[in-house]
C-alpha cells in the first residue's frame with residue numbers, strides 16, 4: 567500500500583481537488599467544539615483538534631431518517647402501499663476521523679451487516695464511505711482505546727491514515743478504498759525510510775501517553791445471571807439522570823425507534839436514534855414496561871456493552887474507548903469503573 571508525504575498546505579489543497587470526486591467531511595470548529603461537516607467552498611478543516619464532541623457516526627447512520635412513505639387516500643391506486651423512500655449514496659470521505667471512531671464502525675457493523683441480517687441503508691452508506699483517519703498524537707486523559715483492541719494510530723476500520731509530523735503529514739493507504747483515495751490526491755511525494763521511522767517513534771510515544779484503561783477480561787467467563795444480579799447496580803445507577811447523553815454521544819450505540827408521521831393523507835415511516843436510558847424506549851403498547859426503573863436501564867447499557875455484545879458477536883466489547891461518555895456524563899458515571907466492578911464481582 568502507498569505511503570506519501572504532504573506539506574500541510576499541499577494536503578489541504580489535495581482535499582479541495584478530491585472534493586470533485588468525493589463529498590468530503592472533516593472536523594470544523596463549531597463554537598467550543600469540533601463537528602464533522604461537509605468541506606464546502608470556504609470551509610477549511612481544522613485538524614488541530616482532540617476529537618469531535620459527537621462522533622461522525624451520523625454520516626453513516628443518520629439521527630433521523632425517512633425509510634418508507636405511503637399514501638392513505640383510498641382514491642389513490644397507491645393507497646396503503648408502503649414504498650421505500652428514495653435515497654442517494656454519493657461517494658464520501660470522512661477525513662480526520664479518529665482511529666477509535668473508525669474502530670467503532672467495525673463494532674456497529676457486527677449488528678448492521680452480519681450473515682443473518684443486513685440493514686440495507688447502513689450497509690450502502692457504509693460501503694460508499696472512505697474513512698481517512700488522523701492519528702492521535704495527544705490522546706485525552708479519558709481515552710482508553712488501547713485496552714479495547716484499538717490504539718492512537720490503529721488502522722482497524724480505516725481505509726487510510728494520516729499522521730501529523732509537524733510540518734508534514736505522512737499519509738498511508740490501508741485498504742483498496744484508501745489506495746484509490748490517495749491515488750486521486752494531487753501533490754505529495756514518496757515517504758522515505760527516515761519519515762517512516764519517525765512515524766513509528768511518534769506512535770510509540772503516543773501509546774505511552776494513554777494511561778487510562780478498562781478491565782473486561784474476566785467478564786466473558788461470568789454467567790449472565792451472576793452479573794445481572796450483581797450487588798453494585800443500585801450504587802452505579804444512583805446518580806444517573808437518564809439524560810441519554812452517554813448513548814447519543816457514543817459511536818458504538820445503535821438503538822433506534824421507528825415512528826410514523828402522518829400529515830393529511832401522506833405518511834412517512836421514520837427511523838430515529840433512541841436510547842436505552844429512556845423509559846419510553848421499552849414501553850410496550852400494552853402499557854407494560856419491562857425496564858421502568860432507572861437501575862434496570864443503567865444495568866442494560868453496561869450489560870449490553872460489556873456482556874451481551876461480546877457473548878453474541880465474539881468481537882470484543884461494544885466500546886472503542888473514545889472516552890466521550892466518561893467526559894460528558896453530567897454526574898461522572900464512568901464505564902471504566904463499572905467494568906472494574908463487573909470484572910471483579
Ligand code: SF4
Nearest residue numbers: 806807809810812895
Ligand atoms: S450521561 Fe450519565 S447521567 Fe446521563 S444517562 Fe448516561 S450515565 Fe446517566
Ligand code: SF4
Nearest residue numbers: 816885886888889891
Ligand atoms: S461506551 Fe463511552 S467510551 Fe465506549 S465508545 Fe461509547 S462513548 Fe466511547
